[in-house]
Amino acid sequence: MELRDLAMAIAIGLGTLGPGIGMGLIGSKAVEAIGRNPEAENKVRTLMILAIGLVEALAIFALLVVLIIRFL
Secondary structure, eight states, rough: OOOOHHHHHHHHHHHHHHHHHHHHHHHHHHHHHHOOOOHHHHHHHHHHHHHHHHHHHHHHHHHHHHHHHOOO
């Protein structure tokens, strides 16, 4: 196992751990908000989807870092 392989594993592992936790927190807080105020469901859902998209961009960035490590 090369050092490059270890660097790729750490980069993708830590790079997806944060967004995974973030998506879970976003989802749980959105469900909690809808439970407290059902009339705001559409607004909460829209903001939740936007936030999840932004968090997912971090995981994609981690994948790009891994690809750079792999091919350079």
